[in-house]
Amino acid sequence: MYKNFQIGKGVRTMKTVILCGGKGTRLKEETEYKPKPLVEIGGKPILWHIMKIYSHQEFKEFILCLGYKGNMIKEYFLNLEEMSNDFVLNLRNKQKMVLSDSDSLDGKVWFVDTGQESMTGARVARIKKYVGEDEDFFLTYGDGIANIDLHKLYDYHKRMGKIVTLTSVRPAHPFGLIEVEQGIVKKFDEKPEMKDVISGGYMVCNKKIFDYLSEDENCTLEQEPLKKLTEESQLACYHHDGFWSCMDTQKHVDELNKIYKQGAPWKIWEDKIE
Numbered sequence: 001m002y003k004n005f006q007i008g009k010g011v012r013t014m015k016t017v018i019l020c021g022g023k024g025t026r027l028k029e030e031t032e033y034k035p036k037p038l039v040e041i042g043g044k045p046i047l048w049h050i051m052k053i054y055s056h057q058e059f060k061e062f063i064l065c066l067g068y069k070g071n072m073i074k075e076y077f078l079n080l081e082e083m084s085n086d087f088v089l090n091l092r093n094k095q096k097m098v099l100s101d102s103d104s105l106d107g108k109v110w111f112v113d114t115g116q117e118s119m120t121g122a123r124v125a126r127i128k129k130y131v132g133e134d135e136d137f138f139l140t141y142g143d144g145i146a147n148i149d150l151h152k153l154y155d156y157h158k159r160m161g162k163i164v165t166l167t168s169v170r171p172a173h174p175f176g177l178i179e180v181e182q183g184i185v186k187k188f189d190e191k192p193e194m195k196d197v198i199s200g201g202y203m204v205c206n207k208k209i210f211d212y213l214s215e216d217e218n219c220t221l222e223q224e225p226l227k228k229l230t231e232e233s234q235l236a237c238y239h240h241d242g243f244w245s246c247m248d249t250q251k252h253v254d255e256l257n258k259i260y261k262q263g264a265p266w267k268i269w270e271d272k273i274e
Contacts, residue, residue, distance in 0.1 A: 013061065014154070015131055016138040017205075019084040020047065021067020021114055021123055024143070026117055033128045035069040037142035038076060039253060044084070045059055045076065049145050049266065051105055054271040057150045058105030059138060062128050065114040074111050080104075121219035128210050140201040145256075145266040146244040153238050157204040160236035164229055166208055168237050169200035169244040201245045216245050240263035 024036030037047035040142070050064060062270065066073055076083055086099040110130050114123040115163070124139065131137050136157070157165040199222075212225040219225070228234040241264040247253055260266070 007176070013134075014059060014137055015063055015110075015134060016051075016059050016140070016141055017063045017065065017124060017127060017131070018142050019048060019074060019123055020049065020064045020077075020142040021070065021116075021118060022120075022134070022142075023068045025168055026248050027250060030253065031068075035072055036247070039070060039247065041145075041253070041256045042129065044262065046075070046145065046256075047142050048105065050140065050142065051107070051270045052269055053145065053148070053266060054138065055105055055107050059150060061109075062107060062108040063112060063127050063137075064142075066111060067118060067123070070111070070113055077109060077111070094122065097111040099229045102126055104198060108259050115217055118217040121213045121221040121223075121225050122215055122217045124205075124221060125210060125213035125215045125219060130208060134207065136206050138204050138206055139203040140264075141246075144201045144244065144246045145247075146200060146240060147242045147266045148240050148244075148270050150202075153240075154204055156238045157236065162229075162235040162236040163206045163212075164226070165236040165238050166226075167200045167202035167213055168239045171198060171244070171246075200233060200246075202239060 012193060018037075020037045022036060024039075025038060027039065030036070033242075035162070037050075038045040041049060054060070059125070064073060077124070080098070081087070081098065081104075083084065084104060088097045088099060088237070090096075095245070105229035109126070112127050112130060114126045118126070136154070138154075148165075153167060155166070209229075212228055213219055226235060245252065245256060245259075245266075
C-alpha cells in the first residue's frame with residue numbers, strides 16, 4: 001500500500017474538473033446502459049474513487065463535465081446516501097434510517113451539461129465560468145485512478161510556472177515480451193513496464209488554458225491545444241511512479257476489481273500516514 005501521501009499542507013480551494021461525458025465505446029458491455037464514470041470498482045463507481053482521491057487530500061470542489069447519459073450521474077449523486085449505504089425506508093411516511101456508514105464523499109459539485117458529442121477541449125471550454133477567478137484548477141479524466149500526491153503535483157506545477165502540467169505514468173505492456181536468439185527463447189517477460197511514458201491525466205491547468213480552447217464541439221484537448229502548448233514550451237510534465245490505471249475495456253474493469261479485493265493501492269484514504 002502507498003505510504004508516502006502527505007496531508008496537513010493547508011487547505012487549497014482549487015476546483016477539480018472531471019471529464020465525464022464520453023461514450024466509452026471500448027467498454028460497450030457496460031456503457032450501453034450507463035455512463036463510463038458509473039462503471040463500478042469494488043461496488044462503487046470509478047468516479048466515486050476519483051473524487052475520493054481528491055477530497056481526501058482536501059480538494060473538495062468538483063466540476064463534472066457531463067454528456068452521454070449525464071442524467072444518470074446526477075441521479076447517482078442526488079441519491080448518494082442511499083446508493084452508498086444500507087437503509088430502512090418507511091413507505092408510509094418516506095422516512096429513512098441509514099443502517100451503515102460507508103465511506104462518504106465530502107464537498108461541493110457542479111453538474112454541467114457540456115454536450116452529447118463534444119470533444120474534451122470543448123467540454124473544458126464550456127465550464128470556464130464555473131472556474132471563476134481561480135488562478136489554477138485540476139483537470140482529469142473520469143476513468144483513471146492513482147495513488148498520486150496532489151499537493152506534490154500542484155507544488156511542482158507552481159515551480160515550473162507553465163500553463164499546464166500533466167502527469168506521466170509508465171504502464172505495463174499489454175503483452176508478454178520475449179527475446180530470441182537463433183530460434184531459442186532466451187527471456188520471457190510477462191507484461192513488463194513500458195520504457196516510454198504516457199499521459200495519465202491528473203493535470204493542473206492555469207486559467208490561461210482557456211485561450212487555447214474553443215467551445216466548438218470538435219475541439220480536442222489532446223490535439224491542437226496541447227500541441228500548441230508544447231510548441232510554446234508551456235506544457236510541463238510531472239512523473240508519477242506509483243500506482244496508476246485507466247479503465248478502457250472490460251478487461252481493465254475485471255483487473256481493477258481483482259486489485260480492489262487484494263487491497264486497492266489507490267485507496268489512500270485508508271492508509272496510515274507514516
